[in-house]
Amino acid sequence: MASQRRSGALELCKTTITAATSAVAAAMLLRRVAADLLPAGTPPLIGSLLLLPPPSSRRHAVVIEEFDGAYHNRVFLAARTHVSTLLAAAPGVPPVIKATLPRGADQIRFSMRPGTDVVDVFDGAELTWRLSSQGRRPWDGGAAREVFKLSFDAKHKEMVLGAYLPFVMARAEAAAREQRQAKLYSNERGKWRPVTLRDASTFATLAMDAEQRRAVVDDLDRFLDRKEYYQRTGRAWKRGYLVHGPPGTGKSSLVAAISNHLRFDVYDLDIGNVRSNTELRKLMIRMKNRSILLVEDVDCALATAPRRGADGGSDETSPAAKNREVSQFLDSL
Template sequence: MPTTVSSLFSAYASFAGSMMLVRSIARDLFPQPPSSYIFSKLSRLFSTPFSSITLVIEEFSGAARNQVYAAAEVYLRTINNITPSTHRLRVGKNIRQKTVSLALDNNGQLEDAFDNVNLTWRFKVRKEKSGAEQRQFELSFHKKHKDKVMESYFPYVLARADAIKEEQRVVQLYSRHLMSDTDFKGRCTWGSVNLEHPSTFDMMAMDPVTKRMIVEDLERFVRRREFYKKVGKAWKRGYLLYGSPGTGKSSLIAAMANYLKFDVYDL
């Protein structure tokens, strides 16, 4: 029996009404996070697979490391949206990190949301015939959001990764007296340790006017980095400190380094 337009419309209206009823009941029975998860899965079930697009972000772009990959690697460590589809995570911490970090394991998956766009990140490692490993992230989302992802989401990830690295950065003290390694020609190289000096401008006992003047000068120096680049001048600032031992010269240097998150080189 041929299907009429009116019968199709009637069936669709009946289905839509049933879904609205189920949605209303589910909202009463389940708290918001589980219900959101259920409806997101239902929407994916009834959506066509051709409505999504997957972007592949390889670790290397030519001979250089892909900046988008590096940013995603940092950014994804801060996402706490671990869903039932996330089964394995890698845990690690190096000497320069202050806290333990999480990272996706092979075939791991994380969900993210940005400006009402749902995104799925996947991490994959594949082995070449040569035995080398090729690492890549895959980012999937609805096709209609491609422009927003390219023009807004990726710049956000890049900027957020820079901010995260700055927040987690541990100031280093470099010195020839800390030599612990040699280069490929057998020559001694600079060694480094974490600068764990507790000095900050908040705790330093010095004239408030002088302290404020130094802080403002440091901030102005940082803000004018692009100006130095435009006029072709080296981006550097010098201070001459003098005084008897114990008057706070080293503490002031440490306070500057901790304030700017700049490494210290002991010449």
């Protein structure tokens, strides 16, 4: 009898456990279905009755750290630029924000303090940017390393990863191009030495025939728009201009105006300072993309450039022979 009672109790326990497991599984399934079907603004009471998790647990997040190993994280830099524009324009900004004027900039930059957040709206979805501190930078006086946390509703995950973050990157790159100041590089001992081009000429301030100015600007814009065409046809994406005239007629001002219009840096190549064709190639390789190569007084420079002798030295006695390697290299540009 005792054995039968133990067996009956064991069967009852198994039945109870099976029923409870089925109930829990059904509840979990109901939660998943209800979470997918109910709108984001479902009242908390209804969510509790349906055994739904709280709204905070249905949110996803992307963590963007300031550094990627030893290098700055480009996504973090883009996020910081994007958040700065939100702080300047959005009404619901944190009560306290930071304002700085970086060296060389002409616009105030706004930034968040750690522990604060700001909301952005993209394609009808609300996304929250939050800034926090994480660790220290030993090489920067122990300053705190920062990290952005972008949180959003789980249903917007594909939109955020596929559209929103690329939009933030593109917008930051466009802002950087608009705000950057062009630089003038000069070659010295085989290296480029930069200085910032300040108060450089523009096409609006350039003393130039209106029709000729319009023709140059249209040609520059056409050149920018046809980058894909050059790549598709296997041609180098470059444009050349020959500017001539006596000193003081605005040749350098025209180059500065082109630089301002294209947002390209200028590399002012002094041929007389180039000691060999190898050095010239290295200078060309060290030029950045989207830049202007300026060769001033190229006819005079080549006429006086020494020719390298058979022993590798300079043949100062034959200036008329010129530096043929450098000349051929320039002819190919």
